[in-house]
Amino acid sequence: MTSPTAEELGADENASAAEAKPSPLKRKGVRLVILGVVIVALVLGASWFANYWMVGRYVQGTEDAYVQADAVVVAPKVAGYVEQVFVADNQAVSAGDPLFSIDPRDYRSQVAQAQAQIDMANASAKGLQAQIAEQHAAVDGAIAQLASAESDLRFAKTIRDRYEALAASGAESRETFAEKRSQFERAEAAVAARKANLASAQRRVATLEAQVGQAKAQAEGGVAQRAAADVDLGSTVVRASIAGRIGNKTVQPGQFVQPGTRAMSIVPVQQLYITANFKETQLGLMRVGQPVSIEVDALEGVELKGKVESIAPGTGAQFSLLPPENATGNFTKIVQRVPVRIAVEAGPETRALLVPGMSVHVSVDTRSAKGSIEKIAKEQKALEQAKK
Structure with a gap:
């Protein structure tokens, strides 16, 4: 048999050392750290879920929001x-x-021209009133002449009647009676002439009074023209109709x-508001008066407060120059957006930094309307049951 080599002996020693080294998971400290991390993760996850379930799912936000102001165009x-x-x-x-x-020189001349017309009409009226006074005197003279003529007529009638009786008895000649009768007829004609003169004098008074009325009407027309000219003259100085800052x-x-x-625009910087274009799917629980959190891109890290002031009566597409006509061609559903006006609650220093057109992010807390969708559903079911 061959003896083991040095390499084999070294590998066996390393294997023995590895088998002898305990696993890190078996250490109590490591297990405690892992357990702590898991617990913290579970607590954070539960906290996030609870916050989402209680608050987060009721908060509707959008980036499609901008600072606006009802600027006045000066012309x-x-x-x-x-x-x-x-x-x-x-x-x-x-x-x-x-x-x-x-x-203003042209408009001052118009005012002067209207004033001259008024003065001329007033002078004409005064002259006519003087003529009326003279004519009243002429009427009085015509009345006196008529009275004298009527007196002469009565006397001539008495003489005619007397000579008529004398001529009938033969005491006077027919020629004398004819003369007396002629005198009576001339007296009658004189009375008629005096009556005509009196009527003419009285009609002349009425004519002059009508001319006075015409002159006064011309004066009133001049007053109206002067008032219009005064308005035009005052309009030569263009003044600010509201408070704000000059632009454009x-x-x-x-x-x-x-x-x-x-000529320019006036932006009421103290009356700024925000127009936020929310998706139609975000408006189910949105109501006027709900609180709003506002983050302005220009004011990083600053959170402003506001409230929902009003909701537009239609989507933005409906008020566009060419609203969509979905009854023609192929149809692709597009989520519409509805403008929501938000009042900004900020002090003068903050408002001084805001200008129309700035981009903002808004978040509306709709919890005040929680449960309204369920109420609507119940109401519809009740209506359906009532129909049955």
């Missing part, structure tokens, strides 16, 4: 050359602050502007 009401610009880009303004002015300013001194042309 002039009247046309003209810009005389002066009082604000600069990004400047903060208050409601009523002047933004820019337009050359395009107006410059010397520029000719037209009514309705965009």
Whole structure:
């Protein structure tokens, strides 16, 4: 028999040493560490599951959310050359602050023209009123002349009647009676003429009074024109309708502007809100007033608070310029998104850092509506049973 080699002897020694070395799992400390890790993992897993079951599954979040503001577009009401610009880009303004002015000379002349028309109409009315006073005197004179003519008529009638009786008895000649009768007829004609003069004088008064009314109407029209001209003159100074910051300013001194042309925008930075576009599958438990957690990309590590202010009455696609028409061609179902308006609860310092268009991540806690889906289902079942 051959004796074992050195290599074989070394391998046998190593095998014996390996068999003699105990397994690490048999060590008590290792087993305790592994047991601790398993327990911690189970506790963390149970904690996560409990948190998810109690809170997490009711939290709806989206990255499709942006800071918004109801900006006001500033446009002039009247046309003209810009005389002066009082604000600069990004400047903060208050409601009523002047933004820019337009050359007011044309509009001042319109105000003066309207005032001249008013003065002319008032002067015409005063002149007509003086004529009416004169005409009243003429009416009084016509009345007096008529009274005198009627008195002459009565006297002429008395004389005619007397001479008619005398002529019939033969005491007076027929020629004398004819003369007296002619005098009576002339008196009658004079009375008719005086009555016509009185009626003409009275109609003249009515005509003058109508002309006074026309002059007053012209004066009122001038007042209306002056009021419109005053409005246009006041519109030559364009003022801020709300408080905010100036943005997108395009107006410059010397520029000719037209009514309705965009000159700048005012962004109400103190009235910012967030528009979050949630999937339709996330809205089942979402209600107005629910709390919201807000993470702004520009403010890393800062969590803002807010609440659901309102939910849009339709999906974003329905309010687009060309809404989809799913009744034509092949149909592929696409999950729609519904805009949700979220009010931001933040102080002035935080709001000063927020500007419209910033991206945010929002998470809505919908636990307040927990169980509403089940209530809806029960209600539908009750309706179905009532129909049966």
